[in-house]
Amino acid sequence: MPLALPALTVALPTHERWFVESQAAGDWSFFFSPLPLVLTAAVVAVTIAWRLVALRVDRPELPFLKRLGGLVPWIPRLLGIHLGVALLALAATGAFITPSIDHLEGVGGNALLLVEAALGIWLITGWQLRTAAALVLMLAPALALVAGWTALGESANLAAVAAFLVVVPPGPDAHGEAHPSRAELQWALLWLRLGVGTALIVLAFSEKLTNPGMAIDTLERYPALDVFALVGINVSPEAFVAIAGATELLFGLLVISGAFPQVAVLVAMVPFNATLLLFGQTEMVGHLPVYGVFLALLVYGSNAETAGAVRWLPSRVAHRAVPAVAA
Secondary structure, three states: OOOOOHHHHOOOOOOHHHOOOOOOOOOHHHHOOHHHHHHHHHHHHHHHHHHHHHOOOOOOOOHHHHHHHHHHHHHHHHHHHHHHHHHHHHHHOOOOOOOOOOOOOHHHHHHHHHHHHHHHHHHHHOOOHHHHHHHHHOOHHHHHHHHOHHHHHHOHHHHHHHHHHHHOOOOOOOOOOOOOOHHHHHHHHHHHHHHHHHHHHHHHHHHHHOOHHHHHHHHHHOHHHOHHHHOOOOOOHHHHHHHHHHHHHHHHHHHHHOOOHHHHHHHHHHHHHHOHHHHOHHHHHHHHHHHHHHHHHHHHHHOOOOHHHHOOOOOOOOOOOOOOOOO
């Protein structure tokens, strides 16, 4: 048990369905065993503490990154490129929305891939991206139909980028410079965080915490994922799966919290980039929208004027009715 908590930051999250035969999730008995429950409780506690501390800091936590804040006006344009390249690359490899959905056949399947490719090209052009992003969101029913609701949740990162672009599209000039209102930026970043965080949380459960069989199969096929073995620490496959799932869950909750985005992104980029060495092109294409989101959170979090919008959450304001008093 003492080994598990410090290991939360080093287990490498990966998308098992992209590289091994898919298996149905739903083994909740594994999640409700002691180690996953303890790790989940620790993750939730860390997230709450992380946000509470962040709320006491009214400036970017890493001032030396302030130059990145100068990219703020062009983030919508860059996000459009990330999403467009991802969709185009997926369509070119015969995959729909995610690398694991590569079994589409017939006229209907080809039509979906053509639409995906066309939307990818459209997003890259930078023209009328609000409409293009809205059409990307409209692909959700098709994805749910061909792959189920779990796949829809696992792909929420693409929907997150599209939702951001619906609220804050690039500007009309040649470079796409955007200057949204504070409210628009707050809502756009909220949808961005919710989508990516949801995808990470769903993946933590669907591929690890309730699907230990598939996760262990991945570990056996790609033993290099076991970073503990690389440093001479013996961890059982079940413990590794619990730690990896908790790590992915932690990243998802931290993204949703929006707290200390500079630190959170820099830490998360380590495992997300490390898996590129093992899985190469498929991993890179599948993670392109996530990289775009990380860039957005890092840039907005590095700008003193927009950093507060990154962690913004809507609040309910109680309105007390004041009865009229007769004169």
